[in-house]
Amino acid sequence: MKRDLICVACPRGCMITVEYEGTEVYSVTGNTCKRGEEYARTEIVNPTRNIASTVKVNGGVHPVVPVKTSAPIPKTMIFDCMREINAVTVDAPVKLGQVIIPDVLGTGVNIVATNND
Numbered sequence: 001m002k003r004d005l006i007c008v009a010c011p012r013g014c015m016i017t018v019e020y021e022g023t024e025v026y027s028v029t030g031n032t033c034k035r036g037e038e039y040a041r042t043e044i045v046n047p048t049r050n051i052a053s054t055v056k057v058n059g060g061v062h063p064v065v066p067v068k069t070s071a072p073i074p075k076t077m078i079f080d081c082m083r084e085i086n087a088v089t090v091d092a093p094v095k096l097g098q099v100i101i102p103d104v105l106g107t108g109v110n111i112v113a114t115n116n117d
């Protein structure tokens with residue numbers, strides 16, 4: 001099989017073509033650097049994404065605080081991760097970088113606040 005991707009590892013956005021079967025990658029072309037090849041291989045073998053959302057805050061200046069994953073998580077876990085995030089309410093004060101959900105879904109990735117509240 002053949003798949004065209006736009007590399008998102010840097011703003012240059014190279015067009016990459018991957019030839020593969022299942023999770024076996026035969027060739028990666030169009031990338032300008034090694035990071036592009038790694039991105040393309042990950043997209044085929046185990047695609048991951050960062051998530052940004054908000055969490056409800058009790059007693060804060062704002063009703064919610066923005067949060068994000070501390071590292072990408074498997075794409076297949078996005079909906080379950082959003083469910084975990086939506087189920088949480090934190091008490092103010094919330095500090096930038098504060099861990100809101102440690103080791104979300106056993107991924108080793110934390111959900112952290114990206115602002116104070």
Ligand code: SF4
Nearest residue numbers: 007010013014032036
């Ligand atoms: S292949 Fe390299 S240069 Fe091209 S977008 Fe990806 S990281 Fe940037």
